[in-house]
Amino acid sequence: MIPSPYFLYLGHSNDEIGIKTSRGLAVFRGEDCVGEFRHDDCSLTLGLPRMTFAEAVSAGAKTLVLGIANAGGKLGEDLVEDALAALDAGLNIASGLHQRLRDEPRLAAAAKAKGLALFDVRDPASDLPIGDGKPRAGKRLLTVGTDCSVGKMYTTLHLARALQARGVRADFRATGQTGILIAGDGVPLDAVVADFISGAIESISPARHDGGWDLIEGQGSLFHPSFAGVSTGLLHGAQPDALVLCHEPNRPHMRGLPHYRLPDLADCLEANLRTARLTNPHVKAVGIALNTSKLTPDAAARFCAETSDAFGLPCVDPVTMGVEPIIDWMLKCELSAPAATAFR
Amino acid sequence: MIPSPYFLYLGHSNDEIGIKTSRGLAVFRGEDCVGEFRHDDCSLTLGLPRMTFAEAVSAGAKTLVLGIANAGGKLGEDLVEDALAALDAGLNIASGLHQRLRDEPRLAAAAKAKGLALFDVRDPASDLPIGDGKPRAGKRLLTVGTDCSVGKMYTTLHLARALQARGVRADFRATGQTGILIAGDGVPLDAVVADFISGAIESISPARHDGGWDLIEGQGSLFHPSFAGVSTGLLHGAQPDALVLCHEPNRPHMRGLPHYRLPDLADCLEANLRTARLTNPHVKAVGIALNTSKLTPDAAARFCAETSDAFGLPCVDPVTMGVEPIIDWMLKCELSAPAATAFR
Numbered sequence: 020m021i022p023s024p025y026f027l028y029l030g031h032s033n034d035e036i037g038i039k040t041s042r043g044l045a046v047f048r049g050e051d052c053v054g055e056f057r058h059d060d061c062s063l064t065l066g067l068p069r070m071t072f073a074e075a076v077s078a079g080a081k082t083l084v085l086g087i088a089n090a091g092g093k094l095g096e097d098l099v100e101d102a103l104a105a106l107d108a109g110l111n112i113a114s115g116l117h118q119r120l121r122d123e124p125r126l127a128a129a130a131k132a133k134g135l136a137l138f139d140v141r142d143p144a145s146d147l148p149i150g151d152g153k154p155r156a157g158k159r160l161l162t163v164g165t166d167c168s169v170g171k172m173y174t175t176l177h178l179a180r181a182l183q184a185r186g187v188r189a190d191f192r193a194t195g196q197t198g199i200l201i202a203g204d205g206v207p208l209d210a211v212v213a214d215f216i217s218g219a220i221e222s223i224s225p226a227r228h229d230g231g232w233d234l235i236e237g238q239g240s241l242f243h244p245s246f247a248g249v250s251t252g253l254l255h256g257a258q259p260d261a262l263v264l265c266h267e268p269n270r271p272h273m274r275g276l277p278h279y280r281l282p283d284l285a286d287c288l289e290a291n292l293r294t295a296r297l298t299n300p301h302v303k304a305v306g307i308a309l310n311t312s313k314l315t316p317d318a319a320a321r322f323c324a325e326t327s328d329a330f331g332l333p334c335v336d337p338v339t340m341g342v343e344p345i346i347d348w349m350l351k352c353e354l355s356a357p358a359a360t361a362f363r
Numbered sequence: 364m365i366p367s368p369y370f371l372y373l374g375h376s377n378d379e380i381g382i383k384t385s386r387g388l389a390v391f392r393g394e395d396c397v398g399e400f401r402h403d404d405c406s407l408t409l410g411l412p413r414m415t416f417a418e419a420v421s422a423g424a425k426t427l428v429l430g431i432a433n434a435g436g437k438l439g440e441d442l443v444e445d446a447l448a449a450l451d452a453g454l455n456i457a458s459g460l461h462q463r464l465r466d467e468p469r470l471a472a473a474a475k476a477k478g479l480a481l482f483d484v485r486d487p488a489s490d491l492p493i494g495d496g497k498p499r500a501g502k503r504l505l506t507v508g509t510d511c512s513v514g515k516m517y518t519t520l521h522l523a524r525a526l527q528a529r530g531v532r533a534d535f536r537a538t539g540q541t542g543i544l545i546a547g548d549g550v551p552l553d554a555v556v557a558d559f560i561s562g563a564i565e566s567i568s569p570a571r572h573d574g575g576w577d578l579i580e581g582q583g584s585l586f587h588p589s590f591a592g593v594s595t596g597l598l599h600g601a602q603p604d605a606l607v608l609c610h611e612p613n614r615p616h617m618r619g620l621p622h623y624r625l626p627d628l629a630d631c632l633e634a635n636l637r638t639a640r641l642t643n644p645h646v647k648a649v650g651i652a653l654n655t656s657k658l659t660p661d662a663a664a665r666f667c668a669e670t671s672d673a674f675g676l677p678c679v680d681p682v683t684m685g686v687e688p689i690i691d692w693m694l695k696c697e698l699s700a701p702a703a704t705a706f707r
Contacts, residue, residue: 152588153622213560214553216592244496244599244642248560251585252592278497293634298588 020203021113021138022081023048026072026105027065029057030097032087036168038063040115041086043197047176053078056101072108082138084200085114092117092141103129113138115196117210140199141207143219150217150256152298157227158353160305161259162237163291165281167246167274169267170310170337171237172198177337178263179234181346188231192224194253198236208238208249216252224257235259241290242282243273251294258298261349264288267310268322284326303352306345307334364547365457365482366425367392370416370449371409373401374441376431380512382407384459385430387541391520397422400445416452426455426482428544436461436485447473457482459540461554484543485551487563494561494600496642501571502697504649505603506581507635509625511590511618513611514654514681515581516542521681522607523578525690532575536567538597542580552582552593560593564600579603585634586626587617595638602642605693608632611654612666628670647696650689651678 025048027041035042045052045065054070057063070078083105085098094102094116102112102120106129114120120137121127130137160178162171175191175198182189191198193205206219224233235257239246266284273279282290288304295302307326311319319336327334333344369392371385379386389396389409398414401407414422427449429442438446438460446456446464450473458464464481465471474481504522506515519535519542526533535542537549550563568577579601583590610628617623626634632648639646651670655663663680671678677688 150589152620209556209558211557212553213555213557213593213596214590216557217589241595242641245494245561246558247599247638247641248592248594248596249557250592251595252557255588255591276496290637294591297586297591 023051026075026080040197082111147215148218155226160261164265174308217256220256305349311336367395370419370424384541429458491559492562499570504605508609518652560596561600649693655680
C-alpha cells in the first residue's frame with residue numbers, strides 16, 4: 020500500500036488532461052492530500068495549498084504522487100530532478116507513468132540511501148492468471164463507454180460511494196493508474212500482456228458472498244480501433260450483471276483519431292451487451308452517464324431527459340446531478356431478477 | 364533472421380499438441396529441416412532422421428529449434444541441459460517458450476563463449492505502435508475461428524502458398540511462435556502488452572502497393588472468454604478485406620473450458636464480420652476451412668458440402684482437399700469489388 024497523506028505533483032503542466040491523475044486524487048481522496056507542488060510556469064491548480072517538498076513533509080505528507088501524464092509516459096529530466104528533491108526531503112514517490120521509477124538509477128539509489136519507497140502503479144503483478152470465464156458469485160457492475168476519457172472512472176467511483184452511503188457493501192475495482200492511486204489497489208489493464216486481460220479482471224473482482232457489489236472501472240471502448248481488445252477482455256473478465264454506458268455529447272471524433280466518428284449510443288450499448296453475454300447471459304443495462312461539462316445546464320438537463328426517454332433507462336451527469344436514479348433502477352432490477360441467481 | 368537449416372527438438376514429448384511448433388516447421392519448412400532430436404522415451408516422430416547434436420551439425424544444421432510447449436512455457440532442467448549440449452556441438456538455439464533463453468544464465472554464458480545466438484521468438488519488439496485504424500492500401504485476408512487451435516495457421520499458410528502458385532504476390536504474416544519460426548518474422552501477439560494489440564498487427568501488415576495480398580494468421584476466437592480481447596484487437600489491426608472462418612467439427616467444448624460450448628458457425632461468422640467492419644466496412648467472408656481430421660473422408664466431404672450450401676461460400680479441409688475453391692472465390696470477389704477501392 021502507498022503511504023498517505025499524499026502531496027500532488029503538477030510540475031510545469033499547462034494541460035488539464037495531463038494532470039488528470041493528480042486531479043482525480045484531489046477530487047476523490049481530497050482528505051488524504053495535503054497540498055500541491057507546481058513550478059511558477061504551471062497555470063493550473065487543484066485548489067490545494069501550494070507547498071515546497073519540505074513544507075509538505077512538515078504538513079504530514081508521506082508520498083509525492085507524480086500524477087501527470089506527458090507524451091509517451093516518459094520520466095523527463097524535470098521530473099527526475101523534482102523527484103530527487105522530494106526524496107531528499109523525505110517523501111516516498113508514486114508514479115503512473117509507463118517508464119518505471121525504479122529503472123532510473125539516480126532515483127533507485129536515492130530511495131535506497133534514504134530508506135524510502137518508489138511505487139510504479141503501472142506495473143502489473145507478474146502472476147496474473149489466464150481468464151477461465153467460470154460463473155462466480157457476487158454482483159458486478161461495469162462502466163463502458165462510447166470512447167476513451169468520457170467519465171467511466173468518475174461514474175464508477177460515484178456509484179460506489181452512493182451505494183456505500185445507502186449502507187450497501189460496495190467496492191471500487193480500479194483498472195487504470197488514477198483509479199489505482201485512488202483505491203490503493205487494482206490492475207493497470209493497459210500494461211497487462213494480451214493473454215491475461217480477462218484473467219486480470221477476474222483476479223481483482225473475485226467471487227463475493229456478502230451480498231455486496233463490485234463496481235469495476237471500464238477502459239477504452241469497443242468502438243475505439245486502438246483499444247477495443249482491452250475493452251473486450253475487460254467485459255469478459257468482469258462478467259458484469261449490470262452495465263452503465265458513459266458518453267460525452269458533442270465530441271467531434273474518437274479520442275486521438277479524427278478519422279473515426281463516435282458510435283451511435285444505441286449501437287454502442289447493444290454491442291456491449293452482446294459481448295458481455297458470453298460470460299454472463301443475464302447482463303442488463305441499468306443506466307447512462309453523460310459528461311455534460313461542455314453543455315449549458317439547460318441543454319444538459321434536456322439531453323439527459325431525451326436520452327432517458329429513448330432508452331427507458333435513467334440518464335444523469337454523475338458529477339452535477341448525482342447517480343441516485345441509476346442506483347434506484349439498479350437495485351430495482353436486482354429485486355426483480357430470478358431469485359435463484361440473484362441478479363444473474 | 365534465425366539461421367537455417369533447422370534441427371527440430373522433440374525431447375521427451377509424448378503429447379502431439381505439445382510438439383506443434385516442431386511439427387509445423389517439419390510440414391511447412393521441411394526442406395530446411397535436417398532431422399529431429401528425441402530421447403528414448405519420446406514416442407512421437409516427425410518422420411525426419413533421428414540424430415545427435417553432432418550428427419545434425421555434420422548434416423548442416425545451424426539452429427536447434429525447441430519446438431515444444433510444456434505447462435507454463437517454462438525452461439525445465441531437461442531442456443536447459445539439452446540446449447547446453449546443442450550449443451556445445453555448435454548450434455544456435457531458437458525457442459517459442461514464454462520463459463526466455465537469455466534469462467537462463469548458463470545458456471547466456473555458453474552462447475557467448477561459443478559465439479552462438481539465442482533466439483526468443485516470443486519476445487515482442489519494444490517499439491510497437493498504438494494502432495490508429497487509418498485505412499491503408501493493399502489487400503488483406505485474416506483467418507478467424509470458432510476456437511483456439513482449429514487450424515488458422517495451417518489455413519493461412521495453405522492460402523499463401525496457393526496464391527503464390529498462381530503467380531499472385533502473397534505474404535504470410537505470422538502472429539504466433541510457430542508461424543514466426545516458419546516465416547522467420549512476425550509478432551508474438553499473445554505476449555504483446557494490451558494497449559498495442561492492434562498496432563502490432565498494423566506494423567506487420569503495412570500498406571502495400573504491389574497488388575499483392577497479406578495473409579494474416581488469426582489467434583483465439585471472439586467466443587473464447589480467455590482470449591477474445593486478442594482476437595478483437597487482431598481483427599481491428601488487420602483491417603481485413605476478406606475473412607476465412609476456421610472450425611473443427613464435433614469439438615465437445617471450447618479449448619481448456621469444459622463449461623463453454625462452441626459458438627454456432629453463423630453466429631461466429633457474423634460476430635467477426637461485425638467487429639471487422641469498424642476498420643474496414645467492406646470486409647467479406649470468402650470461405651470456411653474445416654479441420655476434419657477426426658471425421659471419415661465421407662463424413663468430411665458431406666459436412667463441407669452442407670456447410671458450403673448453408674453459407675453460400677466455399678468450404679474445404681485445407682489439408683486434405685486443398686484451398687483452390689476459396690482462392691477462386693476470393694479472386695472473383697476481388698474482381699467484382701468497386702474499382703476505386705479494389706476489394707475495399
